[in-house]
Amino acid sequence: MRRTTGILFVIAAVSFAVAASVLSATFDWPDILREPADKVLRSYVDGGAGLTWTWFATAWTYGLLAIPILLLPQAIKRTDSTMLRVATALGAMSVLLSLIGFLRWVFVVPPLAHAYVDGDASAAAAWTAQHQFGGALLGEHLGQVLAIVWSVLVSVVILQTGVLPRWIGWVGLAASALYLANQGDVLATAVPGFPVWDAAGLLGSTAWGLWTILLGVGVYLQRSLSHLE
Numbered sequence: 001m002r003r004t005t006g007i008l009f010v011i012a013a014v015s016f017a018v019a020a021s022v023l024s025a026t027f028d029w030p031d032i033l034r035e036p037a038d039k040v041l042r043s044y045v046d047g048g049a050g051l052t053w054t055w056f057a058t059a060w061t062y063g064l065l066a067i068p069i070l071l072l073p074q075a076i077k078r079t080d081s082t083m084l085r086v087a088t089a090l091g092a093m094s095v096l097l098s099l100i101g102f103l104r105w106v107f108v109v110p111p112l113a114h115a116y117v118d119g120d121a122s123a124a125a126a127w128t129a130q131h132q133f134g135g136a137l138l139g140e141h142l143g144q145v146l147a148i149v150w151s152v153l154v155s156v157v158i159l160q161t162g163v164l165p166r167w168i169g170w171v172g173l174a175a176s177a178l179y180l181a182n183q184g185d186v187l188a189t190a191v192p193g194f195p196v197w198d199a200a201g202l203l204g205s206t207a208w209g210l211w212t213i214l215l216g217v218g219v220y221l222q223r224s225l226s227h228l229e
Contacts, residue, residue: 005075009216012064037124059102066095091150101139175211179204
């Protein structure tokens with residue numbers, strides 16, 4: 001269980017990073033999320049079926065993260081920890097919300113994009129509505145915030161119990177704080193003028209992803225690392 005959970009954390013984080021990198025190179029993600037509907041919808045149509053499959057891969061590689069999140073308490077033998085049980089529930093919920101945010105690009109955006117290009121002006125308004133609800137609210141706000149709460153609680157458990165090297169807990173708290181700074185960009189979509197740190201998205205998500213890999217390696221090597229404390 002311990003080794004399987006550790007490997008799954010690494011596989012989920014690395015596979016998502018690969019899929020997201022392809023998406024970034026082919027669709028200018030995530031910068032395109034803040035572009036006008038006209039540019040987004042036309043770019044989506046130009047991307048063809050390949051872009052839809054790229055979104056599909058990005059969604060489900062991120063969805064893989066739910067499995068090690070659910071296995072973590074048993075893997076580190078802390079099923080009696082109330083804090084970790086709460087963290088696990090919130091972490092799994094965060095993956096589900098983010099998955100909804102990603103999969104709307106597979107099931108909702110394509111017909112809107114084609115309708116807009118075919119001359120249906122109302123598709124732009126429909127796009128904005130689903131983008132704010134499914135994207136900004138569910139995926140980028142609730143999904144990310146709950147993921148951050150999960151990583152903070154897991155880090156606190158590590159610091160309190162020493163079940164993994166405590167420096168992993170400190171790195172987790174730092175990565176979580178950096179990732180939280182990205183919420184400025186999300187809130188600015190609803191509150192014009194809200195302070196935004198442009199680099200927070202890239203730095204925060206990268207730091208959080210790398211910490212997830214670090215957590216997986218730590219869980220995998222748990223017995224060996226415990227002797228180094």
